[in-house]
Amino acid sequence: MSERLVIIPTYNELENVENIIRKVFALPADFHILIVDDSSPDGTGFIVRELQKEFPKLFLETRIEKDGLGKAYTHGFKWALDRSYQYIFEMDADLSHNPEDLPKLLQALENGNDVSVGSRYSHGVNVVNWPMTRVLLSFIASKYARFVTGLPVNDATAGFVGYKRIVLEKLDLNRIKFKGYGFQIEMKYKSWKKGFKIIEVPIIFTNRVAGESKISANIMGEAVFGILMLRIRSIFGTL
């Protein structure tokens, strides 16, 4: 039984999912993969089921409908905690995160950190082919989150993250509220407030070449107002 699980949420990632799975299983280190698919209409789940015949360490959880990456991840975390995984990773399906960086995130956890963040902004801005509007939005969101909450992380919205099991055990996953990218901030903020040690590991983020981002005005609104709510709840001790 591997101690390491990579959770990949998917919605309409037909063009990417096989590639990312093969790249993770090509790594020298032993990682299991859990795909959490929200019944993608493009047949992403079907491809995963086919690949399960080839890869016994590939798992699939299918949810009824699209409900945001935050809900998909909390589903995956609970699945991992029901098993014996010690190191649990979040990674996008679209290859914007390079699976070859997984061992670096793992190493950071083995070196005594509790949360390792694959960071685009720890040394300048390390993104490739992302439209300038997305870079600005993401960069400003991270600065805003830091300003409002004090979270000492440069890339607060990063979606390439490693957690030690103990962190997920101590966070009340049923109280994780955010469905979209704000989820990434909520997880880091709550981990930090509980006293867990967070480290940023520099990575290069490369914009997807296939499929589409699921960003929307709702997702952005949730993040902007949600961060304020996080801070207020923290002040009143109801985080």
Ligand SMILES: Nc1nc2c(ncn2[C@@H]2O[C@H](COP(=O)(O)OP(=O)(O)O[C@H]3O[C@H](CO)[C@@H](O)[C@H](O)[C@@H]3O)[C@@H](O)[C@H]2O)c(=O)[nH]1
């Ligand atoms: N199951 C499920 N998966 C979803 C959903 N929405 C998005 N995903 C999956 O979540 C991953 C990230 O979604 P994208 O829509 O590709 O994100 P992005 O725009 O490239 O955003 C990136 O930057 C954000 C801001 O920095 C990050 O917060 C985000 O994690 C990601 O790295 C992909 O694997 C996508 O299929 C959903 O409702 N359900």
